[in-house]
Amino acid sequence: MNKFLSFAALAAGLSLSLTASAQEQATTATSNGxxxxxxxxxxxxSKTIWRAVDLREKQNKPMFSEGKEISKVILxxxxxxxxxxxxxxxxxxxYTPAEVTANMSFAESANELSDEEKAAGFTEADAGASDDGWGAPAAKPAAGSSAPATxxxxxxxxxxxxxxxxMEVKEDMIFDKKRSRMYHDIKAIGLLVPSTLSSNTSGIEKTVGYFKYSDLVKMFRNNPDKAIWFNPQNDAQHKNxxxxxxxxxxxxxxxxxxNPSDARLDEIYGSQQQGILASQQAAADLIEYEYNLWSF
Structure with a gap:
């Protein structure tokens, strides 16, 4: 009888321990994406890696198809x-939704005169004049349209x-010793305002927002008609x-x-060109590391 009670107590203890472990793991997964x-x-x-994704590239066009852009789906x-x-x-x-909208917006000064117009003698008062330049009153905006800025x-x-x-992808590249294979464990995906846009006067990339990968997967699955990877070879085989x-x-x-300095490759090696070369070397080193795991 005592042995039976001891066994039951041991089984209950193991069950509680496994439950606690599962809860702890789930909580960790939720927090890191x-x-x-x-x-x-x-x-x-394990190695944490940040990857840049240019959605204009041919290989990335399927997730940036007309009307089904991944940026549109997410935002x-x-x-x-x-x-x-x-x-x-x-x-x-x-971020609040309003802050995200502000991040994906830019300000443009309305009715500013060009240098040529200023040289010709026009003034800012002329830019806001109520006539059309020919002595007649300017036409009023149609109903429902926005009035011009002052x-x-x-x-x-x-x-x-x-x-x-x-786009930027943050992942942990992990070798799982139980399954004997390398995994790309994506943690977060970020949308950025490109530095090359003429309307981005700062000249640097600006963050629109970062998103947990686990949240994105759930959202993609819940919106199969919108979250489409377009298959250019077969319309019957589009993917989520x-x-x-x-x-x-x-x-x-x-x-x-x-790395200890939390620096990007172009910062470590001094220029964007050297950063690209370092990127290729880093990718090759990771492939070689996985290869060596099987060779020795």
């Missing part, structure tokens, strides 16, 4: 309140979804964007590998 977390006990090697989900946006890839501080007043516009073609990431159906290049 991983969709399929790998237990720490199974990880033999419209933010506006609906379906997913949460974060300020950076640490996924700890959040001289010098900044006007705010949202970038087109096609303009937001720069979640599948496109799982199957790695996109092209990217490494811009940062975890």
């Amino acid at each position: 991983s969709y399929r977390p790998i237990p720490n006990s199974d990880i033999m090697f 419209e989900a933010v506006k609906r309140g379906e997913i949460q946006a974060y300020r950076n890839d640490s996924l700890t501080s959040t 001289a010098g007043a900044p006007a705010s516009y949202e970038y087109r979804y096609k303009d937001l073609y720069q 964007l979640a599948d496109a990431f799982e199957l790695w159906l996109f092209n990217s290049y490494i811009v940062k590998v975890s």
